[in-house]
Amino acid sequence: MxxxxxxxxxxxxxxxxxxxxxxxxxxxxxxxxxxxxxxxxxxxxxxTIDGFVVDEFSSCYPLGQASPVLQSLELGGHGLEWLDHRPSLTHVSDADDELGSAVQDSPEATAAELDQDHPGDGEAWLKMFSGWRRVREPLLDALIRGWPPVRAGGRLARTLGAAGLLDFARFALLPSDRMGEEWFGGRRAREILAGNTAHADVSPLAPISGLMGYLLAMLAQDVGFPVPRGGAxxxxxxxxxxxxxxxxxxxxxxxxxxxxxxxxxxxxxxxxxxxxxxxxxxxxxxxxxxxxxxxxxxxxxxxxxxxxxxxxxAWDPPTLKLNLLLDGEMPWRAARARGAAVVHAGLSAKELIGWHASIATGKVPPRAFCLVGQMTTADPGRSPSGTESLWAYTHLPRVPDEAAAGVAAESLGNIEAMFDELAPGWRGLERDRWVQSPAELEDANPSLVGGAVxxxxxxxxxxxxxxxxxxxxxxxxxxxxxxxxxxxxxxxxxxxxxxxxxxxxxxxxxxxxxxxxxxxxxxxxxxxxxxxxxxx
The missing domain is CATH 3.50.50.60 (FAD/NAD(P)-binding domain)
Structure with missing residues (x-):
């Protein structure tokens, strides 16, 4: 043509x-x-680098798998196979936690672990997930398909009724920190919510940050953090x-x-x-x-x-991505992290408030928080047997160009220090690495301006x-x-x-x-x- x-x-x-x-x-x-x-x-x-499949940018796709748009294209007929490994994610905030806060393969299994952390949190998780099932289809339609979302909004209103819609509107506007406090009493459920909120660039104290954490946390329970077999x-x-x-x-x-x-x-x-x-x-x-x-x-x-x-x-913050080729699984102290597809690592729910504030005010946070993808764990074909293809990314403060390299280097050092604390011995497994700075991300894809993803x-x-x-x-x-x-x-x-x-x-x-x-x-x-x- x-x-x-x-x-x-x-x-x-x-x-x-x-x-x-x-x-x-x-x-x-x-x-x-x-x-x-x-x-x-x-x-x-x-x-592919030395037999390791490395995703260049994005990697795990809960919204992609659940998207009514992508579902309608029937991509399975074009070679796409989703792999949903469980635990879909685990949150680890300190070296004393030998378990981790995990989203397991069923709502009941997740609830059981949350209840061990704080009685009543399991029931609250099941209630939250039951509510998710009720609003899932009209909510995803409203968020993804169509603008303005009149029809999907109407479906949501019919599903919930007038009083239910008012309650959900308030719920959707909640800051993530407030949502965690209203729904859960223990650290684990709050960490799951806060870690998912950190995928966006909205402070846990800001309106609608709760909706973002809720959406990804519920998708993690529902469809997982799926990856395409063979790589992004x-x-x-x-x-x-x-x-x-x-x-x-x-x-x-x-x-x-x-x-x-x-x-x-x-x-x-x-x-x-x-x-x-x-x-x-x-x-x-x-x-x-x-x-x-x-x-x-x-x-x-x-x-x-x-x-x-x-x-x-306004751009979202720059991203720094560290890709590691490891001669073995990441040696996390927390048991649930060792088998998870995705790990939210480095900070507690309350500490994430300060992390967001540091980035927003142009400072490198003193301690790193990372989203970590364990790709061979999620898809065993990503690297040779007994190895792990792993990435970690974090957000950086937006600074003048002349300061960018120093900020990236300091942040990379903080990531390594965080791994030393939460996964001691990882350095001995490192075969190779590929660091993608914000500038390198933009060079590879001009739409990622300044490393904003x-x-x-x-x-x-x-x-x-x-x-x-x-x-x-x-x-x-x-x-x-x-x-x-x-x-x-x-x-x-x-x-x-x-x-x-x-x-x-x-x-x-x-x-x-x-x-x-x-x-x-x-x-x-x-x-x-x-x-x-x-x-x-």
């Missing part, structure tokens, strides 16, 4: 771009995906295969340098090699918000108000109608025919395909004569909102 004119151009073969390509191709559109890297998947990729790249390849099945073409090593706008409409793209491709119907951009509005669009196509609002765009902060002020900037939210931009389909827009970070789904739906809606007026009105409203600079 290599040609100079197609129905839709998708910029970027990340999970959202590939989902959008698959859905548009399924609708009969000619779709061309242009990807700057030499492999599809974006931040869903892996490589297997998910990227499955998404690419699914897009190609519908007829989409994916061109690798084809970075896009700019978006062409003609007569006020997105008309195509210009590649780095100088060639151009025209788009009859849509340009879908799976790129960062700063790249779209600061680099790809012509200056005269970006209103002053939008440019001013983008100057306020979430596409922008997940704090409340930059969610929903404020993502990426104050406006209407969702994929529709102020340029007709141009749609944003990345973590920079709702639903935000993580691998779930939601932004790609929403962008494809919007493009298809705008192509139909009976629904086109909705899209036209939305685009005009976006333009009107973004013309003037904000007064507040």
């Amino acid at each position: 290599s040609q100079s004119t197609v129905d839709a151009i998708v910029i970027g073969a990340g999970n959202h771009g590939l989902v959008a390509a698959a859905l548009l191709a399924d609708a009969g559109w000619d779709v061309l995906v242009l990807e700057g890297r030499s492999k599809p998947g974006g931040a869903v990729a892996s490589r 790249g297997a998910l990227g390849e499955a998404l690419a295969s699914r897009a190609r099945q519908g007829g989409a073409e994916i061109r690798l090593d084809s970075p896009v340098a700019g978006i062409n706008v003609a007569e006020g409409r997105a008309a195509g793209v210009r590649l780095a090699d100088g060639s151009e491709v025209r788009a009859r119907r849509a340009v879908v951009a799976d790129v960062s918000a700063t790249s779209l509005y600061g680099d790809l669009l012509p200056d005269n196509a970006v209103p002053a108000g939008l440019r001013a609002r983008m100057e306020r765009f 979430g596409g922008g902060t997940t704090q409340l002020f930059q969610q929903g109608p404020w993502r990426p900037v104050a406006g209407l939210g969702g994929p529709v931009t102020h340029v007709p025919g141009l749609y944003l389909a990345s973590a920079a827009t709702h639903p935000g970070g993580a691998v779930h395909g939601g932004a790609g789904y929403n962008a494809a739906r919007a493009a298809l809606r705008d192509s139909r004569w009976w629904s086109r007026p909705v899209g036209t009105a939305t685009t005009k409203a976006q333009l009107m909102l973004q013309r003037r600079e904000p007064n507040y």
Whole structure:
């Protein structure tokens, strides 16, 4: 299908771009995906180092496995196999804990261990999980699929009733620390909640942080922290295969340098090699918000108000990732950590409050907290028998460029010290390592600006109608025919395909004569909102 004119151009073969390509191709559109890297998947990729499969960016996908968007694509027919190893996660905060706080293979098993820590916490866990089962489908639909989430919100209201909806709304707004105190009396359940909250960049004292911890904790019990058999790249390849099945073409090593706008409409793209491709119907951009509005669009196509609002765009913190090739399992003191797919390591629930505060105020936390993935434990084929392919990542404070290397080095030393405390003897197992600094993450994937893996902060002020900037939210931009389909827009970070789904739906809606007026009105409203600079 290599040609100079197609129905839709998708910029970027990340999970959202590939989902959008698959859905548009399924609708009969000619779709061309242009990807700057030499492999599809974006931040869903892996490589092999001396027989060890190492995930380059993301790795475990509870939201991906549970996502109604990815489920609808039936990726199992394209080689994807999810592996759900239990315990799905264990939290370890100090060297005196010889067990760890674990999410086991059944709610009852998890509850039994929580009850041993504090009588009553097991019953509270079962109550929380029962409530999760009740809201699971409408909540995931509301969070991932569709913007604004009117239908899914209606389903949630019908499921819960008026009083139940009010209670759930309060629950969803709770800070994580408060949620832990209201629901549990012991350390273990609170640590499970707090550790899951730390996947985002929201303080445990901030509104909606509880919802983030709750969502991942319940998914850990429900679907686990599953990994694709063979590496994260297997998910990227499955998404690419699914897009190609519908007829989409994916061109690798084809970075896009700019978006062409003609007569006020997105008309195509210009590649780095100088060639151009025209788009009859849509340009879908799976790129960062700063790249779209600061680099790809012509200056005269970006209103002053939008440019001013983008100057306020807030990134999530930089990420430092340490990949270890070990000649044996990680020798954790805590028994539950030794067999877990994921370990939240280094700090207690209360200590995580200070950890977030240090990062937010530009300081390296004195003690490390890490998310640790034990990939061979979760998927035995990831490395030779008797070895472990392990990664650990932590957030860093955002500092001036000249200080970044020092911050990364200090934080790496803190990670090593934390491992010395919680897994003594690990240094003797190290065969090799690969350290990915924030700058190296961005070099490998330009969407990870400054090493930010979430596409922008997940704090409340930059969610929903404020993502990426104050406006209407969702994929529709102020340029007709141009749609944003990345973590920079709702639903935000993580691998779930939601932004790609929403962008494809919007493009298809705008192509139909009976629904086109909705899209036209939305685009005009976006333009009107973004013309003037904000007064507040």
